Amino acid sequence: MLKRILRKVLGAFVILIGLLIVAYLLFNNFYPSLGGDVSKERRQVYEVSPQFKDGKFNNSKAVPKDLSFGETLDLAYKFFTTEVKNGRPKEDLEVLKLDSDRVAAYKSQTKMVWFGHSSFLLQMEGKNILLDPMFGMVPAPHPWLGDERFNKEMPLDIEKLPQIDAVIFSHDHYDHLDYETILGIKDKVEHYFVPLGLGVHLEAWGISSDKITELDWWQEEELGDITLVCTPAQHFSGRKLNNGQSTLWGSWVVKSVSESIYFSGDSGYAPHFKEIGEKYGPFDLALMECGQYDKMWPDIHMMPEETAQAGLDVRAKKIMPIHWAGFKLALHDWKDPIIRVRKKAIELNVKVIAPRIGQEIMVADSLGTYPNWWKDL
Known part of the structure; x- marks a missing residue:
């Protein structure tokens, strides 16, 4: 009797595992938000890149470390079970709303608007450019797999965005490259500029390959009177x-005759x-990653003190911390990035600006001040 029960339990367990494997394979191969896969033929094209070896792209030094299965499980366990005090704002962040007609008609000096996290609308030399546009609510392949963003509204809804001359992406992670966002903007976009390989995702989502330019590190392209340069980063994909x-x-x-942005x-x-600073600086404004860091992954995200130093390294006249105030993707207080980077910046004599989401930023402005809008949130 006991053996019969054990056999049934074991059989049910095996069936459950089999169903989970099948579900994973179906999700992994057919769920559209996962994007495309680099073909064998495409990998052969990338072999000329100094960054490509052993079938994949690499950093200049051997990071990030490949985690074992056990280390991966341990990291996931810590992330999902650690309670973070003040990991999110007390309430949804209010954004400044933009007038769509005014945005569409703008043709004056270089201006930017932050959409939270690492997303921007840049208006330069009469061009409308999106940087890492991620307007989705959850930075994950499915809404069940992540926390919602801190701001439920956007300064400008997707359908009210102006015609976009170019979209620039830094890499293919979900908090930067979002499937629903691409579907929402693709009829407005003239061209996409991306690092090598990222075009496979856009093509999988219906973007024609002739609207995509893939660049290796240090390669340049012209967009009217603007020079775009894909430069190095130390991360992964x-x-x-x-x-x-x-x-x-x-x-x-991103550089015009009169202004430059990093x-x-x-x-x-x-x-x-x-x-980068020696070759292309100084910069009027450097948009510098500052958030989602942890001592468990120090090589792929900067600590705030390093962000301030990096701003000095690139020879920026002022820096704006980004990659914070959008999503909870690490175990720190949500305000920790801005507090720490400003403290270090004072020590290094680096100017920091911290506008609200939706606030207009005049790139060449050296006198503008911004309130500590996050203070009581």
Whole structure:
């Protein structure tokens, strides 16, 4: 009798495991938000890149460390079970709303608007450019797999965005490259500029390959009177468990005759910041990653003190901390990034600006002040 019960329990367990495996395979291969896969033929094209070896893209130094299965489980357990005091604002962040007609008609000096986290609308030389547009509510392949963003509203809804001359992406992680956002903007976008390989996701979502330009580190393209440069970052990529480092990650230089911007993407602190500063600096404004860090992953995200130093390295006249005030993707207090980076910046004599979500930023402005809007939230 006992053996019969044990056999039934074991059989049910095996069936459950089998169903889970089948569900995972179906999700991994057919769920659209996961994006595309780099083909064998495409990998052969990327072999000319100094960053590509052993079938994948690599950082200049050997990071991030490949975790064992046990280490991965331990990291996941700590992330999902650790209670973070003040991990989110007390209430949804209010945003400043934009007038869509005014935005569409704007043709004056270079201006930016922050949409939270690492997303921006940049208006430069009569062009409308989106940086890492992620307007979705959850940075995950499915809403059940992540926490909602801190701001439920956007400064401008997707359908009210102006025609977009270019979209620039830094890498393919879900908090930067979002399936629903691409579906919402693709009829408005003229062209996409991305690091090597990232185009496979856009193509999987219906974007024509002739509207996509893939660049390696240090490669440049012209957008009218604007120069776009894909520059290094120290990070990683992947949207599935089995396609890590199949696409390149990067930072970007956006430069006109009179003004220049640096967009760090996601990156650990490394020598590339000084190299970029020496080659393309000084910058009127550097948008510097500052959030979602932890001592468990120090090589792929900067601590706030490193963010301030990196701003000095790239020779920025002022820096704006980004990659915070959007999502809870780490175990720190949500206000910790801005508090710590400003403290270090004072020590290094680096100017920091911290506008509200939706607040207009005049790139060349050296006198503008911003309130401590996060203080009581």
